[in-house]
Each structure stands twice: as C-alpha cells, then as structure tokens.
Amino acid sequence: xxxxxxxxxxxxxxxxxxxxxxxxxxxxxxxxxxxxxxxxxxxxxxxxxxxxxxxxxxxxxxxxxxxxxxxxxxxxxxxxxxxxxxxxxxxxxxxxxxxxxxxxxxxxxxxxxxxxxxxxxxxxxxxxxxxxxxxxxxxxxxxxxxxxxxxxxxxxxxxxxxxxxxxxxxxxxxxxxxxxxxxxxxxxxxxxxxxxxxxxxxxxxxxxxxxxxxxxxxxxxxxxxxxxxxxxxxxxxxxxxxxxxxxxxxxxxxxxxxxxxxxxxxxxxxxxxxxxxxxxxxxxxxxxxxxxxxxxxxxxxxxxxxxxxxxxxxxxxxxxxxxxxxxxxxxxxxxxxxxxxxxxxxxxxxxxxxxxxxxxxxxxxxxxxxxxxxxxxxxxxxxxxxxxxxxxxxxxxxxx
Numbered sequence: 288x289x290x291x292x293x294x295x296x297x298x299x300x301x302x303x304x305x306x307x308x309x310x311x312x313x314x315x316x317x318x319x320x321x322x323x324x325x326x327x328x329x330x331x332x333x334x335x336x337x338x339x340x341x342x343x344x345x346x347x348x349x350x351x352x353x354x355x356x357x358x359x360x361x362x363x364x365x366x367x368x369x370x371x372x373x374x375x376x377x378x379x380x381x382x383x384x385x386x387x388x389x390x391x392x393x394x395x396x397x398x399x400x401x402x403x404x405x406x407x408x409x410x411x412x413x414x415x416x417x418x419x420x421x422x423x424x425x426x427x428x429x430x431x432x433x434x435x436x437x438x439x440x441x442x443x444x445x446x447x448x449x450x451x452x453x454x455x456x457x458x459x460x461x462x463x464x465x466x467x468x469x470x471x472x473x474x475x476x477x478x479x480x481x482x483x484x485x486x487x488x489x490x491x492x493x494x495x496x497x498x499x500x501x502x503x504x505x506x507x508x509x510x511x512x513x514x515x516x517x518x519x520x521x522x523x524x525x526x527x528x529x530x531x532x533x534x535x536x537x538x539x540x541x542x543x544x545x546x547x548x549x550x551x552x553x554x555x556x557x558x559x560x561x562x563x564x565x566x567x568x569x570x571x572x573x574x575x576x577x578x579x580x581x582x583x584x585x586x587x588x589x590x591x592x593x594x595x596x597x598x599x600x601x602x603x604x605x606x607x608x609x610x611x612x613x614x615x616x617x618x619x620x621x622x623x624x625x626x627x628x629x630x631x632x633x634x635x636x637x638x639x640x641x642x643x644x645x646x647x648x649x650x651x652x653x654x655x656x657x658x659x660x661x662x663x664x665x666x667x668x669x670x671x672x673x674x675x676x677x678x679x680x681x682x683x684x685x686x687x
Contacts, residue, residue: 289316290324370398377403380411391443405433419449430489434458469497477505486513492546504534522554584680589660595652603685614678618666
C-alpha cells in the first residue's frame with residue numbers, strides 16, 4: 288500500500304525528506320491500496336487493489352468513479368470490448384457486468400454471451416434493474432434476434448427507456464426478404480404448413496408472405512408457419528367480418544398475420560349463388576325451371592273466362608300469353624304469333640275496356656277477358672283491327 292495524506296509535516300531534515308518521498312510514492316502508485324485513501328481530493332486517482340479497479344474521485348469530492356480495470360487481463364464489457372455471460376432464462380436475460388453498474392449510460396455499448404435464444408419480446412436485468420430489450424426500430428423483439436452462444440451488443444437509450452439490440456452474432460433475425468418469390472404450402476388440408484427461408488422464430492403482426500397453395504382447402508383450414516404453432520386461415524367477407532378462407536389448388540395469394548389469424552389478402556371472388564339476398568330479385572329467382580305448360584289455342588270471348596288446368600303441381604313462376612293468327616287479317620298471315628301483356632286498358636272515355644288478366648294457383652290458370660275482349664294492331668299500318676278479332680286464338684304458357 289502506498290498512500291499519503293499529501294501534507295508534509297514540520298520536522299527534522301530527515302523526517303521531512305522521508306515524508307516527501309512517501310507523498311511522491313503515493314502519487315507514483317496512484318494511491319494504491321485495498322481501501323480508499325484518506326483524506327481524498329477532487330479528481331484524485333486511486334488504484335483499488337482490493338477489486339483491481341482504477342477509480343477517480345469526482346469533482347465534488349463526494350464519490351469514487353470507476354474508470355476501468357487495472358490490468359488488461361481484466362477487460363470487461365463496460366470498458367475494453369469483452370463480454371459477460373448471460374445467466375437468465377429464455378426472453379429474460381440477466382447480466383452481471385464488470386464493473387457493477389450503478390447507473391446506465393448511453394455512451395458505452397455493453398456485450399454479453401447469450402444463454403438462450405429469444406422467441407418473443409424480451410427483457411434484460413443489467414444489475415440496476417429489469418428493462419425492455421428492443422430492436423433497432425425500438426419495437427419489441429419478436430423472436431430470432433438473439434441466438435444461444437451468440438455475442439450480443441446492446442446500448443442504453445434513455446429516450447426509449449430500454450436497451451437497444453445493435454447486433455447478435457449468429458442470429459439471422461426475424462426479417463424474411465422475398466423478391467419475386469412465393470413459398471409453396473405443404474401438408475394435407477385442412478392442416479397446411481409453410482416453411483419460409485429463413486424461418487421465422489415467432490408470430491408477430493404484421494408478418495406477410497406470398498404463398499402458393501399446393502392443394503384446395505377443406506373449408507375450415509389452418510396453417511403452421513416454421514413450426515411456430517397452428518393458426519386459422521381466414522378472409523374478410525363483404526361486411527368486414529373474418530370468415531373461413533376459400534382456397535383453390537394452385538392459388539397464389541398474400542397471407543398476413545393480424546395477431547390472431549393468417550388472413551388471405553387476395554380471396555377468390557364470390558360465386559353468383561352467394562350473392563342471393565344482396566340484390567332485389569324476382570320471386571324464386573335462382574331456382575331451376577323444370578316444368579312447362581302450353582295450352583291449346585283458346586277462343587277469345589269478350590267478357591268471357593277460361594279455367595285451364597296446368598298440371599304443374601305448384602304455382603307457376605312465370606305466365607305468358609300470345610295470339611296465333613287463324614285467318615289472315617290486318618296484314619297478319621295464318622300462323623303468325625304476337626305476344627300480349629297480362630293486363631287491360633280503358634279507352635279515353637273510360638267506358639270501354641280491352642285486355643285480360645290471369646290468376647294462377649297450384650292447379651289452374653284462370654283467365655278473364657275484358658268486356659270488349661282484346662284488340663290487335665294492323666301489322667303494316669299500326670291501326671286498330673276493329674273487326675275480325677275472332678280470326679285469332681290465344682295460347683297460354685306457364686313454367687315452374
């Protein structure tokens with residue numbers, strides 16, 4: 288030990304000389320000793336032989352500041368580029384840095400040897416306390432950024448309130464770069480698998496892949512990416528709700544993870560049947576026409592009625608009527624046909640009616656002709672045919 292109070296006392300010549308030499312030896316040896324020199328002075332250096340650390344008194348002369356190790360063999364993470372060993376668990380790292388940290392500093396990167404790879408967001412206990420360990424974007428880690436036996440470099444960022452992971456040897460990280468590449472699924476529907484390169488170390492929104500499905504789905508399908516767990520395959524419907532995905536063999540699509548499910552971002556278009564109820568339709572539209580009824584030509588009787596059993600067994604979906612010329616008249620030839628609306632009209636005097644109506648049920652078509660029957664239009668001139676209407680007969684059709 289070579290320490291001195293740095294005060295030369297009065298005395299004999301030999302005594303003063305000895306006291307001066309002791310003070311110079313203390314200065315030359317940086318006041319080396321296992322305990323701190325006393326008294327101390329602002330900015331004084333002390334070679335702490337008890338811990339093999341070089342310390343400097345702060346300017347207020349109230350505390351000793353650790354400067355670094357006394358010997359190169361004691362290089363550590365806080366000063367000269369070495370590292371300490373992590374003694375924590377998966378996603379919870381613990382490091383006993385040398386020297387022991389009493390406060391965090393943004394100026395010095397720290398290094399440690401990782402014991403366990405991370406699989407999700409992680410923390411680190413640096414001796415001061417436990418805080419978050421985040422990525423270079425200051426977002427929580429998602430898995431794969433740290434690898435067992437890798438050397439991790441971290442640096443404190445007071446603004447973020449976390450240690451930022453700068454680098455870890457041997458770790459590929461979570462990033463997956465895809466350039467004009469689609470990964471092809473495997474497995475058997477409804478249980479698909481996906482093996483991207485490099486593999487992901489955990490799920491995190493918004494991971495996204497371009498995918499080619501090797502086979503059609505079964506209707507309630509799942510996918511397991513890089514063996515990280517089974518998740519449902521979903522897509523959005525027209526209301527924005529998530530529904531089971533529809534998957535075709537060979538389908539190319541983007542898959543994006545929303546934190547719960549893998550979503551097909553390019554779903555197959557809906558078929559026509561699925562659009563029912565979204566638009567106004569005619570009665571029973573979409574049901575196939577399987578039955579047809581065609582009546583024999585019927586005589587048109589002003590004010591008369593017809594009851595025609597159609598034999599369809601159900602109420603017809605559609606009914607139509609047309610006339611067939613029996614005797615040439617009004618520039619109509621025998622056999623010519625003209626379709627009629629199922630309604631009636633009144634003259635301007637509101638006393639003369641023309642036309643007919645048809646009532647339908649599961650058994651009959653019930654026809655009622657207007658008091659003045661029907662009228663025809665001359666096929667060439669467009670004038671009313673007021674005579675010879677009996678030269679036409681009417682045919683009724685029905686479908687179900």
